[in-house]
Amino acid sequence: MRVVFMGTPDFAVGTLEAIIADGHEVAAVITQPDKPKGRGKSIQFTPVKEVALTHELPVLQPKKVRDLEFVEELRKLNPEVIVVVAFGQIIPQAVLDIPKYGCLNVHASLLPKYRGAAPIQWAVIDGEKESGVTIMRMDAGLDTGDMIKKVVVSLDDKETGGTLFDKLSQAGAKLLVDVLKDIEAGSAVYEKQPQESTTEYAKMIDKKMGQIDWNQSAEVIERLIRGLNPWPSAYTHINGKTLKIWEADVIEENSGKPGEILKVTKKEILVQAGKKALSLQEVQLEGKKRMHADAFLRGYSLEEGTFLGA
DSSP: OEEEEEEOSHHHHHHHHHHHHTTOEEEEEEOOOOEEETTTTEEEOOHHHHHHHHTTOOEEOOSOTTOHHHHHHHHHHOOSEEEEESOSSOOOHHHHTSSTTOEEEEESSOTTTTOBSOHHHHHHHTTOSEEEEEEEEOOSSSSOSEEEEEEEEEOOTTOOHHHHHHHHHHHHHHHHHHHHHHHHHTOOOOBOOOSSOSSOOBOOOOGGGGBOOTTSBHHHHHHHHHHTTTTTOEEEEETTEEEEEEEEEEEOOOOSOTTBEEEEOSSOEEEEOSBSEEEEEEEEETTSOOEEHHHHHHHSOOOTTOBOOO
8 A cells, every 4th residue: 555654753663664664655644843952953754754755655744734735745645544643743734635545543542532642641540450452444523533443551560651552653653554445345334423522622831830739649649650750751840850650659658738848768768648648669859860769869869757758
């Protein structure tokens, strides 16, 4: 099948590689424009562009996919299908109408659950026991198109946004090539979505979300820590410095005020939450590397009764 692929981050790489490995003709790869990164502001290619160049595929990087000039260029490629994976721009109707079989989206949730930009992180933050991938034929709405096929993925007790990202990326790549086979065979089944989602919209994640409110329960905070790992991370403050928390365990303890350090041992920092407490397992002080609690405590003195927070 003649495919145009649209994607940008690491999450999309596996699907592009699976399409290539399955023998499809990739007419072009569309990805976001290169951006400066790091202290030196050197221009860095997107992960999808790097893979495309490795396979000597044509790469297009429009600032806006709705520009008439780009739409016409895309139309000339004559794709049978456009595959969209975490591209980063809203796809206009003019593009949706180009391919014979439409635009297929690899969405990292079990639609209609978690429509929106950050379904992976929200599944962890909300304490879901399972997530998955849905292949959808896109329409003009936000993740509202017809569903074609799904795969369910279970979440581990210590699942993070990062580990679920990897699981769903692999699952989505495999599912997408299966769907392309179904479409070619004429056996694909298209299921309309209900008008309303079954959960809140999975809004975009930002750094401010990571600030821990110690009045919340330990379970809620622990899920936030895992959901925002590796980006943007959950954090608190101690003695005027930011302290990122990468891993913590919920402990049955209610003997202090929210944010109060209840106990400090050689290997543990126990902090009271609104309900129950958290044993901090891996932390990162502002300007320092990530480290386990025992290593952190060898170089930083903490006193019981100290409060974490703004």
